[in-house]
Amino acid sequence: MLYFTRWRALAIVATALIVCLFAVPNFFPEKTVQGWPKWAQRHIVLGLDLQGGSHILLEVDSAAVRKDKVEAVRDDVRRVLRDARIGYTGLVARGDSVEVRIREGADAQTGLSKLRELSQPLGGLLDATGRRNLEVSDQGGGLIRLTVTEPAFVDRIRQTVEQSIQIIERRLNELGTVEPTIQRQGVDRILVQVPGLGDPQQILDILGKTAKLTFRLVDQNANVEQALQGRAPPDSEVVYGSQAEGKQPYVLEKRVIVSGEDLTDAQPGFDQRTSEPIVSFKFNTNGARRFAQVTQENVGRPFAIVLDNEVISAPVIREPILGGSGQISGNFTVESANKLAILLRAGALPAKLTPIEQRVVGAGLGQDSIDKGIKSSYVGAAMVVIFMLVTYGLFGLFANVAVLINVAMIFGVLSLLNATLTLPGIAGIVLTVGIAVDSNVLIYERIREEVRAGRSPINAIDAGFTRALATIMDSNITTFIAAAVLFYIGTGPVRGFAVTLGIGIITTVFTAFTLTRLIVAYWVWWWRPKTVPI
Amino acid sequence: MRLLRIVPDDTKFDFMRFRRISFPISAMLSVLAVFLYFNHGLNFGIDFVGGTLIEVQNKSGPADLAKMRSTLSGLGLGEIQLQQFGAPTDVLIRAAQQPGGEAAQQAAVQKIRSALGDEVSYRRIEVVGPRASTEFLATGTIGLVVAIFAILIYLWFRFEWQFALGAMIANVHDLVLTIGFMSVTQIDFDLTSIAALLTILGYSLNDTVVIYDRIREMLRRYKRMPMTDLLNVSINSTLSRSIITHVTVTLALLALFLFGGQAIHSFTATMMFGVVLVGTYTSVFIAAPMLIYLGVGVGRAEAPEPVEAVAEART
Numbered sequence: 078m079l080y081f082t083r084w085r086a087l088a089i090v091a092t093a094l095i096v097c098l099f100a101v102p103n104f105f106p107e108k109t110v111q112g113w114p115k116w117a118q119r120h121i122v123l124g125l126d127l128q129g130g131s132h133i134l135l136e137v138d139s140a141a142v143r144k145d146k147v148e149a150v151r152d153d154v155r156r157v158l159r160d161a162r163i164g165y166t167g168l169v170a171r172g173d174s175v176e177v178r179i180r181e182g183a184d185a186q187t188g189l190s191k192l193r194e195l196s197q198p199l200g201g202l203l204d205a206t207g208r209r210n211l212e213v214s215d216q217g218g219g220l221i222r223l224t225v226t227e228p229a230f231v232d233r234i235r236q237t238v239e240q241s242i243q244i245i246e247r248r249l250n251e252l253g254t255v256e257p258t259i260q261r262q263g264v265d266r267i268l269v270q271v272p273g274l275g276d277p278q279q280i281l282d283i284l285g286k287t288a289k290l291t292f293r294l295v296d297q298n299a300n301v302e303q304a305l306q307g308r309a310p311p312d313s314e315v316v317y318g319s320q321a322e323g324k325q326p327y328v329l330e331k332r333v334i335v336s337g338e339d340l341t342d343a344q345p346g347f348d349q350r351t352s353e354p355i356v357s358f359k360f361n362t363n364g365a366r367r368f369a370q371v372t373q374e375n376v377g378r379p380f381a382i383v384l385d386n387e388v389i390s391a392p393v394i395r396e397p398i399l400g401g402s403g404q405i406s407g408n409f410t411v412e413s414a415n416k417l418a419i420l421l422r423a424g425a426l427p428a429k430l431t432p433i434e435q436r437v438v439g440a441g442l443g444q445d446s447i448d449k450g451i452k453s454s455y456v457g458a459a460m461v462v463i464f465m466l467v468t469y470g471l472f473g474l475f476a477n478v479a480v481l482i483n484v485a486m487i488f489g490v491l492s493l494l495n496a497t498l499t500l501p502g503i504a505g506i507v508l509t510v511g512i513a514v515d516s517n518v519l520i521y522e523r524i525r526e527e528v529r530a531g532r533s534p535i536n537a538i539d540a541g542f543t544r545a546l547a548t549i550m551d552s553n554i555t556t557f558i559a560a561a562v563l564f565y566i567g568t569g570p571v572r573g574f575a576v577t578l579g580i581g582i583i584t585t586v587f588t589a590f591t592l593t594r595l596i597v598a599y600w601v602w603w604w605r606p607k608t609v610p611i
Numbered sequence: 612m613r614l615l616r617i618v619p620d621d622t623k624f625d626f627m628r629f630r631r632i633s634f635p636i637s638a639m640l641s642v643l644a645v646f647l648y649f650n651h652g653l654n655f656g657i658d659f660v661g662g663t664l665i666e667v668q669n670k671s672g673p674a675d676l677a678k679m680r681s682t683l684s685g686l687g688l689g690e691i692q693l694q695q696f697g698a699p700t701d702v703l704i705r706a707a708q709q710p711g712g713e714a715a716q717q718a719a720v721q722k723i724r725s726a727l728g729d730e731v732s733y734r735r736i737e738v739v740g741p742r743a744s745t746e747f748l749a750t751g752t753i754g755l756v757v758a759i760f761a762i763l764i765y766l767w768f769r770f771e772w773q774f775a776l777g778a779m780i781a782n783v784h785d786l787v788l789t790i791g792f793m794s795v796t797q798i799d800f801d802l803t804s805i806a807a808l809l810t811i812l813g814y815s816l817n818d819t820v821v822i823y824d825r826i827r828e829m830l831r832r833y834k835r836m837p838m839t840d841l842l843n844v845s846i847n848s849t850l851s852r853s854i855i856t857h858v859t860v861t862l863a864l865l866a867l868f869l870f871g872g873q874a875i876h877s878f879t880a881t882m883m884f885g886v887v888l889v890g891t892y893t894s895v896f897i898a899a900p901m902l903i904y905l906g907v908g909v910g911r912a913e914a915p916e917p918v919e920a921v922a923e924a925r926t
Contacts (some may be wrong), residue, residue, distance in 0.1 A: 094612045097901065126874070135715075136742070137746050216721070223781040230722050252777070260706075278721075281717065303729040325700075338887070405844040409875055413683060424792075426627075429711045431740075432711050432713065432717060432738070432740070433740040433742050433743045434737075434738070434739050434740060434743040435717075435736070435737065435738040435739075436734040436735075436737045436738075437733075437735065437737070438734070438735050439732070439733055439734045439735065441668070441732070441734060442666065442734040442735055445872065446872060446874060449870060449871055449872035449874075450871065450872075452870045453866045453869070453871040453872075453892075454866075454869035455865045456866040456869070456870055457862060457865075457866030457867060459863075460862040460866060461859050461862050461863060462844045464858060464859060464862060467614070467615045468614060468615045468617070468817070468855060485641070497814075500871075500872075500875055501803060501806060501875060502873055503871075504867050504871060504875055504878065504879065506861055507863050507866060507867050508810070508860070508864070508867075508882075509860075510863055511858060511859045511860040511862060511863030511864065512814070512817075512855075512856075512859075512863075513818075514859050515856040515859065518852050518855045518856050518859070519821065519856075520851055522851050522852040522855070525851070526621075526848060527733060529620060529881055544828070547824065548821055548824040548825075551769055551824055552816075552818075552821050552824075553817070553822075554765060554814055555762050555765065555766070555816040555820055556810075556813030556814060556816070556817050557813075558758060558762050558765060559758050559762070559809045559810060559812050559813030560809075560813065561761075561852040562757055562761065562807055562809060563754065563758075563809045563810075565754070566751065566753070566754035566755075566805075567802065567805075567806065568748045568802075570802075570803070571802050571805070571806045574803075574806050574810075575806070578810065610614075611616065
């Protein structure tokens, strides 16, 4: 146990040293580190509880996504049957399925086989699981039911989340936030973490809006009173104006002339005559052409600009708008115009996002936490170090050296993993200091016992190590299991604790098996002790 | 230099006899803890019941809690708790979960912020909606159960099943007592509490495993030593290590408790109780003696060992 070949000794020291060296970039200012090679730039990331920032968990409105999906199937059914010139009645979307009745018995088989074509394998041709997006079943009497499968829903929700993440990324970039991280969580969640920013409300405002913009004609033939009672013409619907304007109802055509997807740019500005804040925009070629055509045909009629199902303004078309650009006005403040411009530039979210968890830490509290974390670490480490010296003397010193290297290695591994350090994470390190010496205590107490049992010093040390190491392994694995579970279930600060605890256990076992042994081995080899001084 | 010896070299405490006292005490305390849990409850934080938590710092000197309370209670947000948090300028505001789904929680924050205005700066705002809080509670509970079973399985591989079972009973006992402690003190029970409970589980087992390792070693070496003696010798010979390790862990936790700040106060307090008080007691007085009842060493040809062997084992 006490014999090391020169190469092994060298390998151990080199490993420890290299791992420790990875902690170095943390002690230099970021500017300096940026000039270093890429592999040397890895460093510990401070958690949001230490540097301040916002942690927002958003949930995609899956119910709405499911409903959209079923309605899309309904529209497909309509299209397919029309194209095949098959008469049908009672086309409805009900829950997860669409039902339709083929009118003529003679068409039933053709209709069924046409509709079967809508059922596609999921995940393209390479997916051999045989799952399909639709289950088409003949209910008899010409009634056909198409049920959207669960995997198809999940697929769609995943896509929605992917798209939302891209949009959020664009919006946050437009807002000028520094290094936001946006991740999917589970099936229908998105975790947005933005360091530094003081006011989370700004982010929530930016993320909470779907920003679906449409330009639609006002249906002047419809009677608003009748429409409000639920008797709007089939191709029109009631949309209300903004709260600020008293929620005035408008009857709008369902047909969309141009939508936000056809915008190429949007900028905040001021109206030249009234100097009110406005948002000016540009259409792409496609949008410009359609807008020109519709305005040409409808001079004198009002059209509405609708954002997230709310009419922002409903100006009258005075002359055809051919240039493909225009402006939106409507009770904006400078700030809200700016925000709308950002939203329009970044594009609309495919579904509504609801914040279900939000945690914000101000930079001041973060700095306080860092200071307290550092202070408690120093005090804790100092007390442990002194106690070990008083209890084990020279061997206590060995233990302290091992613990010191241990902590440096924890920082090294954290840097290597670009791990996040949180306040509970610091607590984890302090706790590791208290626990790391345990491996030394186990070894030393065992050596004491072996000495008392009458072994020679070298024999006792050797036996002490041999017997204690098995115990150290067993006892640390139990804690490691707890840390692993914690890592898996925890988020944010708690996960930070699991990380440092877990890494601390690994480095502790490493130092106990190698460094402490190496130090003691060299001491024995150097001094040839007659007694063991513990 | 003379070194400190907290535990004398040759202790011979009869821990096994003490089990006639420690087992009833533990049973009683466990029942009490369960009773407290169901009658007194835990002080669930917003992580598990949802709601809003805002930490503010008064800009002009110490905060006037009474005035703030009257300002906030007029908002119609239900019960609002105010609590001084660390410094006299700092106040922790807690509003219960608002009826009306996720959006209502956000609206509550807005109301509180506009009511307090510019007199305070916001150090921390946390909002946990109904859905997230339900899930946190579920994952937290599942996590604890998974950890207990994962450790049980590991111990089962490394030891005989009696050891695994003994360790698990001992450690569920630890968790139960710690939860009782949290109920008595009404410490905030949030996600970090789950972290504390899992750590207690890990370390308390760490301790138990060290003693069990020794017992296993003794079982192999002294085939005929009476079980009671064998357990006693095992506990006594690891006693010094148990105490010293707990001193170092206590020192580390004490530093965190005293200087780590309010944010991890309940976390460290729980850990001190669980690791330091209960954990040590359990491994010595519960986990090891329990092996007798679980039938470890049954079927050994117990007979007085040769005198020298016992003497050697006891030293």
